[in-house]
Amino acid sequence: MTRKKVAIVCPTHRDARELKRLDYAQSIDLIWYGDDVSEHLEEFEPLRFLEDAARDLFDKNLSGIISTDDYPGSILGSILAQEFHFLGPRPEVVIACQHKYRSRILQRQVVPDSTPLFSLIGPEASGFVDGEIELPFPFFIKPVKSFFSILARTVSCEEDVLDSLNRARNHWEVFVPPLAKLTKQYGDFSMRADCFIAEEILVGSQVTVEGYVENGCATILGVVDSVMFPGTFCFQRFEYPSRLSELVQERMGDTAARLMKEIGFNNSLFNIEMMYDSSRDKISIIEINPRMSSQFADLYEKVDGVNSYEIQLKLALGTPVSYSRRNGKYAVAASFVLRTFADQRITRVPGNKEIKIVEERFPDARIELFGAPGDMLSDLFQDGVSYRYGVINLGGMNWGELTTFFKECEKTLTFTFEG
Structure with missing residues (x-):
């Protein structure tokens, strides 16, 4: 049987990490094309990239094209998929979602x-x-x-x-x-x-509602809670499953599904950031992201048993997606962000020995460390308010256990700073 080939456009470090671990991906030949152009946008020419990609990928006998990159990868991937007559969201829909004002107009409609x-x-x-x-x-x-x-x-x-x-x-x-x-x-x-x-300023509990549309039918994967550092808009961690009531989550899912179907989004994953104001029992949309949330891919795997990268590949190939919840190894999962609010110089980052200790202790952990000794935190890609230097994803049987696991990881993975 001929193995199918899928091109990954503007691949990210998470693409490489997750697809390497994914059993389903082992039956597919992955063609990596381009790089994470968000790191050098000042010299990037998107139309030339598309022209080169169409030429370079023409004779690869592809069966699908995807991109999990937020910008501009999600747009480029949708354009190339359309030009090759593959499944995927229409470029004009992805572009409309990426343009926050145009997106708001569609939401209001x-x-x-x-x-x-x-x-x-x-x-x-x-x-x-x-x-x-x-x-x-x-x-x-x-x-x-x-x-x-x-x-x-x-x-x-x-x-x-x-x-x-x-x-x-x-x-x-x-x-x-x-x-x-x-x-x-x-x-x-x-x-x-x-x-x-x-x-208008939104208040309440912030979440991410993730789902997919397959041949015009929308399915919600789940709702992830966003926990902020107190008094800020800076993310401290992301928790799955959400602690909001099932009724509120269902309403959020219904809103997301109706919106994405009506605007014509199809055959791909999406995520929508939302806010729930309990004082008014009101759900508000923060913004639409016309792509999967790669940071949460393994959270769904930990709790539900399916990595969202598998879903993205199946959608691109036209393979029917089957998804059910709470079939994973863990009851809860979270993505913890290592962050500080002072710009400092990195003097030490965790070494391979420390990382190996954590990975042996927590085989399903995902560890992302940013920067190197000598770097100022502000030299890294930051939000302009705080300074992120790592992400750790973990699973556990309850929230208390998960917090204990994170503290253990944080203690083992030693960073030092000065200034």
């Missing part, structure tokens, strides 16, 4: 009760430019296109808005051009991306 008030702020002035809504201060602003919460903040006055506009100049010059070019060529709307979106 489909699920208005879950869409917060929003407006557009242009790059040259602090005034609202869409003329639809004028939000009172304070409100939340973020770039129309960004990631890692870069330049996202609460603003209390016009001076705060002007300050954000000034801070965004380099971001718009480096980060936004690929989206602008891809939108012009493959999008079904015409909107500039060098803007901010202003939104």
Whole structure:
């Protein structure tokens, strides 16, 4: 029997790690194409990349193309899949989801009760430019296109808005051009991306609802809780399964499924960040991500028994997906973020011996360590507010046990800093 081939466009370190461990992937020939271009966007030409990829992959006898990269990989992967007549979401839908203002318009059309008030702020002035809504201060602003919460903040006055506009100049010059070019060529709307979106401030419990659409039918994998460092918007850990009530989770899932089906998203994974305000019993959408959450892939495997990378491959190949919950080795799982709020120089990172100790103690752990001795934490890719230097994913039989496991890992994996 001929082995199927799948191209992984703009592969990430998590792609390599998870697909190497995944039994299902061993029956597939994986073709790695490109790299994580988000690390060098200032020199990236997306249209040239697509032209080169179409030529280079033409004679590979592929059966599917995927990308788990947020930006611009998810857009590039959808374009190439369409050009090769493979299964996957339509490029114009992925682009619309990536453009936060266009995405809000679609949300308001489909699920208005879950869409917060929003407006557009242009790059040259602090005034609202869409003329639809004028939000009172304070409100939340973020770039129309960004990631890692870069330049996202609460603003209390016009001076705060002007300050954000000034801070965004380099971001718009480096980060936004690929989206602008891809939108012009493959999008079904015409909107500039060098803007901010202003939104009413949301409060409550933040979560990520992840699911997939297969041949027009949406299925929800689960709901992951986002736990913040107190008094901040910075993630401390992500917990699965959610501690919200089953009823609230079902409502969130229904909202996500209806939205993604109505906007035409198909044959791929998605995740939607949401907020639940218990005081008003209200669910609000934070944003749509038209891709799988690679950071959570093994959380589903730990608790439910299926890694979401397997689902993504099956969707790309047209293989029917079967998913049921709570069939994993663990009752709970979490992705813990190693983070500090002071910019410091790294003087020591955990060595191979320490990492091996943790991996032998916790064979299903995932360990990501960022930076090297001599690096300033600010030299790494950060959100501009805090400084992340590692991620540890673990499973356990209860939350108390999981916390104990994390503390043990944290104690073993020794970092030191100065300054």
